[in-house]
Amino acid sequence: MNIRNIFLAGALAFSQFLTAQTNKPITVAIFSLNDFHGAFVQNKSQGIPGAPSVLQCLDSLKSVYPYNLTVAAGDNFGGSYFYNATHGVLLPVFFNDMGIRISALGNHEFDDGQKVLAEKWKNDPLRPAGWDIEYLCGNVYDQDGKVPSYLKPFATADIPLSPTKTLRAGFVGLLASSAKEQIRAKNIVGMIFSGNYTHVLDSIEALPDFKTVRDAQIRSLLVHIGTYMKNGKPAWTDKNEAELYAIKSPLYQSILSGHSHEPVCGRINDAEYPVVQGWWHGNYISVMKYQVDTTSMKVLSVEPEIVRVALKDKSQLGPVPLRLQAQIDSLLVSTKTKGGVSIGTKLTVATEDMPHDRAVKYVESRMGKLVCSSFAEAFRKIAKKSDKEVIIGMSHFGSIRGGFSKGDVSVLEVGEALPFSNPLKVFKLTGRQLHDLVDFGYHNKRYGWIQTANLETQRDADNNVLKMTYVSPKGKRVTIKDKGTYYVCADEFMTTGGDGYDPKFFPRSQEVKVSLPETTDAFITYLKKQKSIH
Structure with a gap:
């Protein structure tokens, strides 16, 4: 071989080396934040990192994976007193900083009603210019089978790889059919939450515009449907889980989930879809890592991770x-x-830890009793009832989102423990009606035990209520009798079907009309009068 040919061969080899390096598979990361619940404020005792720490972590991940996109898996707000008190003005700021413009629809997205959801912070004074968000959900629709205008069943987004090359990611949204039980009834009048997930997906995939998702290189289900780890492997937790396990389309490469507040990472279904869920409150950022061949623009592999x-x-x-x-x-x-x-502002002092753990839901917590006492005393004061009057405060387990740590208790901490500021309602029930209500509350396996104040119960081995005794704030004991009548004070959500409580437990004809503070305000007022709590 002469020198010229040697030079040409060397140049060709070097060119091929550069091409190989240029076409080396790259990692494209899809980041997901689920069930943030407006947890902007850091709380070290509860392990809540706060929005700035979440943003800092995401920025670090983006430096490791420069080809990326960030989405949300629903329940972006709701359950946060700070969020409610500030009217959520920082959510668009936070999401804009993170790059979130696509989100699954969660049940808490309905907290302020459909009109507010449709407006999507359009009047927020801090909303960054040009920022917007698309909520994805294909299985919630009206009586005519139409998806509301503020929702889309799917969406796509482009991820720049170079000045001349772009990769497209497509997402299809679903919401747990059981979410209807966790939303105020008045906020979803006439809405259908379908659990026929496979049929819904088939219908979505038949839409003409779905071609944009089908042609995308990355295709993911973005769902606010619960998952958890069972024997080291992800599993669905949903009343229509058989439908979820039946999903096997090769079209989808991964599942980004939320709703059940569990850290989840692994593979699910017979199709072995990679699936992630990052607990809640921004404790984790979920990462779906795609190896992409930039020549063929095909996904070679997908690996899930939670950080x-x-x-x-x-x-x-x-x-x-x-x-x-x-x-x-x-x-x-x-x-x-x-x-x-x-x-x-500081309200009182907790002399010891007062936990209320949503994962330990078959208990009557001290925190639950304290909250329910505030409901009863709010009615007693405003209605000018004597200490002799039987007034029972009660709550569904899930309305209390956490307890207090030992030390100072501020308005913010009270609000974060009881963030769903619902109207208080009062009913005068017979002892028999009260028995049936409380008995159901001790058998509410899905959502946890009923919480009460000043009510002692005797129950058998199967948790059936045998006897109830009211204990007044001054210690006087009154046996609850079937034919007696007693005041019950609870939040509106519980009395209208929330968390599985049948509205029949609270007959409208037996409602006592009285103007009361909302739940969180009643709790704040009650605690201001306590030098300490324990």
Whole structure:
């Protein structure tokens, strides 16, 4: 071989080497945040990292995986007193910083009603210019079978790989059919939540515009449907789980889930779909890592991962997370309750830890008794009832989202423990009606035990209620009799079908019309009068 041919051969080999390097498979990451619930404020005792720490973690992940897209898996808000008190003004700021413009629809997205959901922060004074969000859900529709205008069954987004090459990601959204039981009835009048998931997906895939998803290189189910780890492997937790296990289409490469507040990572169904869920409150960021051949633009493999978010002090935050922290701090001072108190104000002191763990739901917690006492005493004071009057405060387990840690208890901490500020309702029930209601509450396996105050129960080995005794705040004992009548004070959500409680337990004809504070305000007022709690 002469020198010229040797040179040409060397040049060709070097060219092929460069081409091979250029066409080397790359990792494209889809990040997902699920069940954030507006948890902007860090709470070290509860392990809540706060929005700035979540943003800091995501920024670090993006530096590792420069080809990326971030989405949300629903319940972005709801269950946060800070979010409710500040009217959610920081959510568009936070999501814009994270790059979230696509989200699954969660049950809490309905908290403020369909009109507010449809507006999507259009009037938010802090909404960044150009930011918007698409909510995805294909199995919620009206009586005519139409998906509401504020929802889309699917969406796509482009991920730039180079100045000339783009990869497309497609997402199809679903919401747990049981979510209807966790939404205020008045907010979803006439809406159908279908659990026939396979039929819904078939219908979506038949739509003409679905070609945009079918042609996308990355295709994922973005669902607010619960998963959990069972014997080391992901499993569905849903009343229509058989339908979910029947999903086997090769069209989908992964599942991004939320709703059940469990850390989940692995593969699910016979199709072995990679699936992730990142607990809640931003404790984890879910990552779906796609190996992509940039020549054929085909996905070679998909690996799931969940990354724990570390709680960061202000000194550890980068410029953008630090700016977000400053906005949070400002709102803690400027945002006030209806009574004009800053939400950072101290109310009382907990002399010991008072846990209320949603994962340990077959108990009557001390926190539950305290909350229910505040309901009863709010009615007693406003209705001017004597201490001799039997008034029983009660709550469904899920309305209480956490307990108190030993130490100072502020308005914010009270609100975060009881964030769903629902109207209080009062009913005068017979002892027999009260028995049936409480007995159901001790058999509510899906949502957890009923919480009550000043009510002692005797139950048999099967948890059936045998006897009930009211114990007044001053210690007087009254046996509950079937034919007697007694006041019951509970939140509106519970009395209208929430968390599995049949509205028949609360007959409208037996409602006592009285103007009461909402649940969280009643709790705040009650705690202000307590020097300490335990």
